[in-house]
Structures are given as structure tokens and as C-alpha cells.
Amino acid sequence: GGQPTKETAGAASGPAPAAGGGTFAVVTHASAGDAFWDVVKNGAEAAGKRYGVTVTYQGDGDPARQSQLIDQAVSQKVDGLVVSMANPDALKESVGKAVTAGIPVITINSGGDVSREFGAVTHVGQSEDVAGRGAGEKLKAEGVTKLLCVIHEAGNVGLDQRCNGATQGLGGTVERLQVDVGNLADATSKIKARLQADTSLNGVLTLNPAVAVAARDAIADGGSKAKLGTFDLSADVVAAIEDGEILFAVDQQQYLQGWLPITFLTLYKENLNTVGGGLPVNTGPGFVTKDNAAKVAKLAESGTR
Amino acid sequence: MTVADERLAATGVARRLLIRPELGAVVGALVVFAFFAGQSEVFRSVEGVANWLDPASTLGIMAVAIALLMIGGEFDLSAGVLTGTVGLVTVILATRYDLPVWAAMLAALAVALLVGFLNGLVVVRTGLPSFIVTLATFLMLQGVNLGVTKALTGTVQVGGLRRAEGYEEVRAVLAGTIPVGGTDFRVAILWWLAVTALATWVLTRTRAGNWIFAVGGDERAARAVGVPAERTKIALFVTTAGAAWLVGSIMALRFTSVQAGSGVGQEFVYIIAAVIGGCLLTGGHGSAIGAAVGAVIFGMADKGIVFAGWDADWFTFFLGAMLLLATLANRFVRRYAEEVKR
Amino acid sequence: MTVADERLAATGVARRLLIRPELGAVVGALVVFAFFAGQSEVFRSVEGVANWLDPASTLGIMAVAIALLMIGGEFDLSAGVLTGTVGLVTVILATRYDLPVWAAMLAALAVALLVGFLNGLVVVRTGLPSFIVTLATFLMLQGVNLGVTKALTGTVQVGGLRRAEGYEEVRAVLAGTIPVGGTDFRVAILWWLAVTALATWVLTRTRAGNWIFAVGGDERAARAVGVPAERTKIALFVTTAGAAWLVGSIMALRFTSVQAGSGVGQEFVYIIAAVIGGCLLTGGHGSAIGAAVGAVIFGMADKGIVFAGWDADWFTFFLGAMLLLATLANRFVRRYAEEVKR
Amino acid sequence: MTGDGAVTEGGTDAPPLLEVRDVGKTFGGVIALRDVSMRVRAGEVSCVLGDNGAGKSTLIKILSGVHAPDSGSYLVDGAPAAFASPRDALDKGIATVYQDLAMIPLMSVWRNFFLGSEPVLGRGPLRRFDVTGAKRTVREELRSMGIDIRDVDQPVGTLSGGERQSVAIARAVHFGARVLILDEPTSALGVKQAGVVLRYVAQARDRGLGVVFITHNPHHAYPIGDRFLLLNRGASLGEYAKADITPEELTSLMAGGAELEQLAHELSRGGPAAGPGTPGTPGTPETPETGPPP
């Protein structure tokens, strides 16, 4: 890896708006490096490049810090704002400030129910629990009755909502397990321990592709028969789906949650269009299974699925 | 001092000014400010300043309290998660049990002080390092926050404080804004200044301050000359808990909802700010103003990178580089100052 | 020792056995083991043991290295993220630049040792606390890991090591398994034992060990009697980096893909394990075996809660309680032992 | 000289300021002190003498509340006392100069001086450390000891060994109200400063304080001491009143017998620098600290 220089970093997404373009800020509730949100970022940046606008991406899981990032974008007088609202209460004030300042706001991923009320132009994507419900239903169809939902960041609302959704979708028992995504040996060992200790568990749902790989190993090592589903994709996950080790990966097509709002904002800015008259636009859920895994394999590797 | 002593070298006025240990931190802050002011116009605008002073203020309150504790030779890893506990208790009591906001806050204060007291008590009684004791508290509180919140609400966050009785009044005092030059500054900044001034007073001008330096510098020696070391340490833990209550309340009132994981990971940011500001990890040396400035340095670097528009993927890289830069500037100035005196 | 001295009280054999400082940690470990063995049958089965020894082994390797560093009076917060860096470099070189696995690992070793060397150099040259220096390294490496991985792959992880040249051979040595009593134990456990034995030998039976204790106990005094303090400290940072390389390689070979965020947050777990094992945060005291046992305690508590099937929401609560219990047991035994000698 | 030189109960009716009876102290397996008794009377200087490691410091740490005795009893003004901490001893007017628990190196001279007994100004929330007063007092106290400190804001850790010790002594003298305990106070002091300390001790004694004085220097101990407690390997060799012991006996006891006689000859040599002051010249003590020739 080369040493980054200020120039290259600045050039990638510097604040200087391209001629005729504008600056759109994306502020999400996930820290840098999150597999799911990284694809959103890729989508937003690709759209920015396509439309000749500048896109800045920031994120923080702490609602207080997320709201500060929104405040910062407002004081930078961006031309548009894209916000994911995992904790709408905490963001109300900051989003309100943006709306008052005349900045068009589009909400993504979660917070669709209050999007309108907060004055957003529209909402793209659906909340985590809808996606979770989809996963739960899918697992139920595979005969899972007792599910282990592996949370890799304790207290994170988004992950909690996914597990809650899965509970609703499954209709059976859902147990939770906390692991540390920074240490996969530890995650493997914990999942294995749980499966060893409670042999009635016959399904595992992970919320992160790296944890999915750890869960796959744990199931194999421990000789368990549990079925495994996961959120989000990586090359390893796609390969495992092809091999039948992982049943499916929930694919919210989150690339669209980055791409579409930038598109919408550009249209709104140039032409005052609001797609669907402001009705929420759904991006998923989709599923990657053995049937379509081969097709998305390449895309997952390049970070757009 | 009054009479010239042939054993003292002559020193210039400018150098003399640099003697105060806080000045190193201030110079570090100036370096960071100058750097980002050059990068971004917004950063140096009034709005920008209001923006980065906002997180610096809450961080600063905690950093000052943690600095006192560190000067006294102890750590508190549970302070961050305790701010979350305070917020959760306040919101839960005010929204689920319909207490007026002030009453809920008082209850949260009692909880916080109790936690601080227990931390201190266990540390002085068992003789275990406070790193381990407060780590255990940290983990246990984290579990309690999550477990209780989930049990009561079924989710990992509670909200709706806005509708609670007496919300607006308390909010104005703790989480409101004050317009200065057309821009809204957070009232927490005033609290931060007050806490810093108070801590500085205590540290430099009271008996308690003398005791804090002493127990951190050499606890056995301090005890031998009659310093009530145990009481001093317990009081420091309670003070830290009090600061956590203040910050937790400010955050809860401002955002009206609290996540169960709130505050986790912040404990190290507090320590970092205190250390940037010149506190020794081994105790016995440091200053409240230094810690407050350390918080500003951290806040500026943290927000400056965003203002400068650098790639978020590289965020931590720049943050690390800025921290190193600021502490090096601090160290450089202090070395220079030490050549003037002592 | 040989002749009876009227100034020594008579001590029993059992008490004498307890004198070794490691014994406190061992007793702490036994307490935790007994506790969970009572809670869960699987926990005490061979399979269960193999399971919780697995993460304890990689943690243990790092804890031992960090313990040496802490005995030498310094911290390394960048060790965790460095394991991630090592993995990323290895996988990227082996898969994107088609190097054989061993060559990629050698390159990663060079990178790791360089990082360790720079950490040490900056610490001894600037005199800044290692807490701050390695914190900056931690942040910067975290940024580099993410930034470079993103730049090269467009995603936040790299994988595909399985297809690289020479993968299977290296894997067998570092990340394979060994069947014992019908259960597969990780070969990393052997590495961990080897590292612990080596570190114990160095610490107790070599000149370098004497120097490590000395620079951590009182650096100025050590320097005054001719201990090469700077070299010793730099060597300790390099050693820690070497351990991070070993652990990073084990993880990369085992999972064949590495996330950009891998290892973040682990640095504190290493320190925790070392402190549970009896290392002083202020330096100058501790043992490698203690740290290794500390890793076992942490590993057992961490997994035991899962085996016992307690509510995951309360996980950290139980973890904190177990750590406190184990360190209290350790302290209790040590106090008792100290009544026997010194 | 035998044990019958030990002091018998005197005619004084007031109970001694401090008294320990058969105290012992062990550290783990180390027996540092065994069955030692001692009294500290008002207006008297009690010297504790003994070889290195004899237990002198351990004994005075018991007197000053740092250690609780493992056995035996401790009486203050005739009433049993159990100090939980040195604070309790200080509150009874017992001030101590420790041999090894002296100062906080990172703190300034004036902060160290008043540590634990800070002078305050104002009241209520405005009660504050009287900083200027404290600095002035420290400067004066040290100057009267013959230490001209450059700057009372200097951290104690950067003082010279003797300067540091002087601060500790000045502090004890300043705060010692009834009993002054000095553990090898003059060990790092210059000739002048040591003289001043001895003068302080005499003044304190004359003001009616009880003084406990530990030293390895018979030239310091004999002139000022009223009673001599001799310790050896943790046990008491007896307590002697000045009347019962000659300086020669004292020196010989402290040195562990006459075996040092020959040292004078060993040190002398026929080297080129031998001048008027070579050992053997009348008027010069022949051997260091072995006392005057018989």
C-alpha cells in the first residue's frame, strides 16, 4: 500500500465543486469500513462521478456524532443532503436545520416513516427490519425453528432491527449472540460454543459477510447441521453460497441507496423533480442464492453488490 | 525571586511566558487550528467554530474530570458508558414512569454518583488497579444498559423525552443554544468553561488539589504525611461520575433519545484528550486547562478533517497524524520552556 | 537460605508454593474454570476446551508480547490493528501480485517490524508517552488499512488466499489443527506455548530480561548503571510487532480473507489479559506466564458465558463480573503469598 | 557494660508521651522487629541506635502510624492508641521525618512542605490554600536552616539530596507540636545544616517536646541524647540513660565491639600525600566515627 498524500485524498472527493455541479453530502449511521455501507458509499460516489457533482461521504454509529456531521454539512452549505436515520429522534434537530437552510434532504435506508414529517424530499430503501423479516421468512421456509442471530456490534440499532425483523419473519425462537468483528477466531469460537451448548439451534443468521464466513467455519468444525443465512455480500460469501455452505445472502441492493439519492438530488436541483411524488422508493430486499450467485460474484468482488 | 541569585541564568520575558505547562497544549491547539484554517474557509468561520466547539465542549467536561482523576493516579474506563447509563435512566424514568425531567435527572445523578463511589471504594479497598476495576464496571454497565433497555422497550434505544414534563426548561439550561454573532453556540460550551475553571481552582488553590497531586505522585509518601488518600481517590471517582452525569444529561436532553450502546468507546477519547493536554498516565502531573485544550485539539482535528473534505476512508489516518503533530508541538514548546526554568 | 535465620518466620511448604506470582493468575483461572465447568458440561468436555483454547491462543501470543512491553514500562495500542495490516499485506501480495505465500508473509513481516521499530524510535527519541505515539500509529494504520484496501479492491476486504501458491504448506504450520483425543486442537496453541516459554526464558534468565524489568521499574536509574534503555525499548516494540505478525498471519491463513477493520479494538483485550495476569500498568513488574494465563482467563470467561447460554444482552455484564472475580482471586492469593515471603 | 544499665522506672509521675510495649512487626516471612519497648518523654531526646537493618525505621514507623504493630501495645499519653494512618498521629502532634517516605518528587517545594496540613484563607466555598503565605513560610524556614533555595516552585525531585532532606526536616519542625520523630535526619546534610538540625532538636527538647532521634553518628547521638535504645537484628539490646553509659561504651556498642580498632592503621599508608593530618596525629580522630581514642 502506498502512503496517502493529502493531494490524492483531496482529489478523490475534495470540496471544490465541479463546474456546473454541486456538492452533496451523504451522512450515514455507520462507521467507515462497514461492509454494507461501503457499498452505499461506492454507489453514491459513482453517481457523483456520473453526474459531475461532488459527493462527500461521512458516517458514525453514534447518533450524536452523526448529527454533528449533518450540522457540519449544513454549515458548509452543501447543495443536498442524504441521511440515513436509524435514530430519527436524535437527528430531528439537525435535519430540521438543514431543511430550514433550504437544503434538499433525502433519507435512505431507515427512518422512512418519519422522512416526510422531517421535511425530506423522499426516502430510498427500506428499513432494516423489513430486510430482517425477509431473511426470517426465508429461513422459516428452509425449516429453521430455532435461530441464532449473531450481532457484531452491541447496541447498534440497525443490527438490532435486523434481528427483530428476523424474529417476526421466522415466527420461532430467535436467540442472540454478541461477537467481535475485529477478531474472527473469537467469533468462530463463540458461534461454535453456542451451537455446541444448544444443539436444538438449527439456523444461524449473521449480519456481516466476514462473520458469515466465521459462522460457516463454526458450523463445519462443530459438526452442526444449522442452516446459515447472512446479510450482505463478499467474494467469500458468494463462493460459499455457490458451494451450498451458505443458503442465501440478503441483498438490499444498497448500491442503489447510494446511487439513487444522488440521482434524485441532481434531478431535484436541476429540474425540481421528485420521483414518485415523494413516496418511498424500495431498493430490496433481494436475495442472492445458489441460483444467482454466479452472476453477482464478480460484482460483489468489485464492491457494487 | 526578589533578589538576584548568581545561580540563576537570566531569562527573557517571552520565554518566561512559556513556562506555564498549559501553554504547550495551547500551542498544539494553535498549530492544529492554523492547519485546518488554511485548508477550509468554513472551519475558521464563526459557524465552523461553533460547529467544532460543540463536540469539544462535552468531551472537554469529561476530559477535565478524567484529568483530575489521572493526576490522582487512577483511570476510569467506565466514564463513557456511564454517560449512556445516565441518559437511559433519565429518558426511561421521564417517559416510561412519567417523572418530570428534573426528577428523572436527579435519580440519574444518584445512580451515577453511586457508580462512582463504588468504583472508588473497590479500588481503595481491594488495591486492584483502577484500570481493571473500572474496566469491569465498564463491561457490567454496558451489559446493564443493553439488558435493561431491551427488557423494558424491546429495542436498543429509548426516546420521546421531548414530550416529558418540564423538558423545555431543563433543555434550555443544559442543551440549548446561545446566538453569538448570528450563529448558535451550544450552551454546553459555558458548562465546559465553568467546569474547567472550577477544576483549575480546586487543583491549584485548594487543599484538595494539593492532595490530588500528592496521591498521584506517590501515594505512600502522601499517606505518610497525613493526606487522606482513600477519601481523595473516592472523591475523584465520584467527581468523574458527576461529570458523566452532566454530559449524559446534556446529550439526552439534546437528542431526546438514547441508544443502549451510547458512550461506549468514549472513555479512551477522554483519556486521549487529557494526555494530549499534558497529563501523565502515571499520575501526579497535569492540568485541567491542559485537558480542556486537549479536548479542543481533538475536536478540531476530528471535525477539521471533515471540513477539509478528505476521504472518510482515510479519516483515522489523518486523525492520528494530527494528534501526533499536536502532541509533538506541545512537547517541543514544553522542552523549550523547561530550558527557561527548572 | 541455607542457614536458619532468626529474623525469618517459619513458612509451610504449601504457602511456599504459592509464592510464585504466576500462581495468583493460575488460581484465578481455576476459579473461572470451575465456575463454568459447573454451568456447562460442554465447556469442560475436550471439544469445549479445544474451542475456548482457540481464541485464547492467539490472544495469548499477543498478551505475552504486550506483557513484556508493559513490564518495560510502555504500551502499544497499535498491536491489534497491526495484525490486520499484516493479514492485508499478506493477502494482497499473494493474491493481487501473485507472490508465493511465504514471500508475501516475509514482506508483511518486514512491514510489521518496521512499524514496531518506528513506534519504538519515536517513543525513545521524542520522549512522548507511548500511549499517545502508538495511539497515533493505531489510528494511522487503521486509516491505511481501510484506504489502501478500498483503493485496491473497491471493497473493505480482500480474500482468495486459498488459491495462492504454497498456501497449504504454510497453513498447516501456522493455522492447521492437530487431533488430540478425537478433537481437533488448533496448532496456534503450540505457538502460544512456545512464545510463552521463550518470553519466560528471556525475562527470567537472560540479560535482556533484566534490562526489561529495569527500564520499566526506573528508567533513569537503569540508564545510570549502564542499561541500554533505548535499545531495550525499541527491541520490545519490535518484538510486539513480531508477535502481531505471527498472529496476523495465523488469522489470515485460517480465514483466507481479511477485513480492513480486522484487529481494531483488540489492543485493549491484550492489555486486559496482561493486567489480569498480574502485569503492572506502571511497568517493572509482571510475568509472561501470568499474561498467558490472563489470556486463558479472558478466553474462558468470554466463551464460558456463551456455553452457559446466558442472555446475550447481558453478555458484557457477566464478562465484567467474571474478570473482577478472577482478578480478585489473583489478588487474594498474592496477598496470602506475600505474607509468606517479602 | 551489661543489660543492667537499662533504665529502671523513673520518678516521673506523668505518663510518657508515647510508649510501646513489646511491639513486633513482620513483613511476610521477615521478622523486622521483635518485642521492643520504648518510651518517649516530654523534654527528652530518645536516641534509637543500631546497625543497618536493625529495625529502627520499622520502629519509628510504628510510632508514627505508618505500620500497625503485629504484636505488643502502643500507648499515647498512657492510653492505648491504634493509629489507622499517619494522619491520626499527626493530629496528636506527632511529626515525623521518614528515611524513605519523604517527598513527592513532581510537586513543588512549597506544596510538599504543607502537604497534609495546608494553611487556608477564607471560608466556605472560598476557602483556599494560602499560596503566598505558604511560599513565604517555606522560604523563611529553609533559610533559617542554612538552605537558600532558588525557587520554592522548583519540583522537589530536582533538589539536591541535602536540600530535599532539609525540606522534610523543616516541615516536621514546623508541624511537630508534641513529638518530633527524626529518622537519620542529618544523613545527607552538610556540616552547617547538621549543626542547625541538632540545635533544632535541642530547642524542641527545651520547649518540652519529646524527640525520637535516629542516627548512625555517635558524635551526633551522644551530645544530644538523654536515652539510648539499642537495637540489633530486630531485637532490643536495652535502653540506657545517658548517666549509665560513657561515650566510648556507646560508640563501641554502635560499632558492634572493638573490632574496628585496627581500621585506623589500615587506612594509613606511607604514600606521598601523607601530611600533617595523617591518622595518628593528636587531636584528629583516628578512625572515622569510632569515637575518640581511649
Next chain:
Amino acid sequence: MTGDGAVTEGGTDAPPLLEVRDVGKTFGGVIALRDVSMRVRAGEVSCVLGDNGAGKSTLIKILSGVHAPDSGSYLVDGAPAAFASPRDALDKGIATVYQDLAMIPLMSVWRNFFLGSEPVLGRGPLRRFDVTGAKRTVREELRSMGIDIRDVDQPVGTLSGGERQSVAIARAVHFGARVLILDEPTSALGVKQAGVVLRYVAQARDRGLGVVFITHNPHHAYPIGDRFLLLNRGASLGEYAKADITPEELTSLMAGGAELEQLAHELSRGGPAAGPGTPGTPGTPETPETGPPP
């Protein structure tokens, strides 16, 4: 006695082992040492004398490589030397007992003793600290100093003050090959141990080592010293050969003049304990450390 008592260039042709010329040292604004010159010759004991804070320790820290001088030059065997660390000095056979940089409290006695010069056994990767040999050596060295240590595994921090100092001295004597620098080595020692140390110094001198000896005790300095360097407030008051100075002059110089004469009278009193040994008795030094009566 005036400055013309200073030593003039002698007839010795070998360069001195160590020599400093006009060295100075400042700590920030503090001038600790100014234009001090000194020579250490083989087979000679050079005493450095002076009041507290005079700069003695600073001077010897320059000699032993702890501080680099800010001005002036430092010659070893006549050649300019610049020690980067005490290690360099040790490698030239210069061993030092520091006043304040002594021991690592948490480490055991034997580890401290050999710190920086560990004896090794075996070779290659099997090279190891000779633990049993080290322990035996330490025990023997200490016993020959009159210190009977209970357990060489005891952490140094739990030793008594004198025991600790003895370990440092025994270490320096053990490793001092050409020059032995002792900064107030006898300050915490008992009478017997102090005698042993002086004997060590004499032995080292007779073996041809150069010795630098710092003390506040004229009874220690005069018998053993060949040259006396007097420091005052950081500056040199001159260097005297033993031939040029009488013990009385030396004592008076060390004490800063005759002002101490009256101390003897102040210490005496008509108290009940006054016995045969009261000051004034012939043969007893009247005042502590002020030397013998004229």
C-alpha cells in the same frame, strides 16, 4: 588559608585518569555548576566537599556520563571524551555510587546488583544469566560489608536504607576497574559498615584505582583523602593537597567558617540527664562534626 593553597601542576608525567576543565552545567535557568576543574589520579583519593546544593552530585554525574557538561572539557587518560551515556563510562572502568539514582525498587537484590553487567553462562542462543553464580556473589559481597541479607530475592524496595546503600556500594566496588566514584556512600551506613567502606576505598587506592569520594563528614574525608576539591554554590573554592591543609582548616572550610563554635554551648544544658559524657569532657568531640577542638 587562601586560594594559593591550590595544587600546582605536580611532577607526575602520566595523564590523570579523569580530568574536567572549567566544566559548567545548567538545568534550564538553574546554574548548578560553573567553571569547575578537577583531576582524578590513579592511586589517589579525591574528595569533593561542599555545602548542600553546592553541585557535588552534579559534578560526579558529569564524570560518570549521566550529564553532558554544558561548557568546559572532559578528558579521560588525557584524551577528550564525550560520554553519551553512563554505559560508556562503565566501559572505561568507571563505576559510580549515585546519591539518588540508586536501585530499581521492584527488582530483587541480585538482579539489581548485576544490572547492566550481567554475568552470563553458555553461548549463542543458550547464553543466559548465571543466576546461581550471581546470587552467591551478591551474598558474599554483602556479607563482607557486614550486611547479612536474609534473602537475595527480596525486592530492593523493601530493604532498609543502609542495606540498600550497601548493595549499591558493593556493586560499584565489584565493577569499578579503574575509577570508583562514591557520592555520599556512607550517609545511611552504620558505624561498622562505614568503616568497611572506608577500608574498601583505601584498598582500591592501594590497588591503583582513582577514587572520587563525596562526604559531609570531615572525620571521613580527612583520613582517607589525598586531595580536596571545595565547592560552594556551584563554583570551585580551590583544590587542596592534603599537605597544604590542616584538619581544622578543612573542617572550618566545610562548615563555612567558625560560626559553629557556639553550637556546643547551645546543645549543652543543665538537664537531669547530664552525665559523664556531656560536651566539654576531654576526649569527646564537643560539637558534632565540627571537628576536634583546637
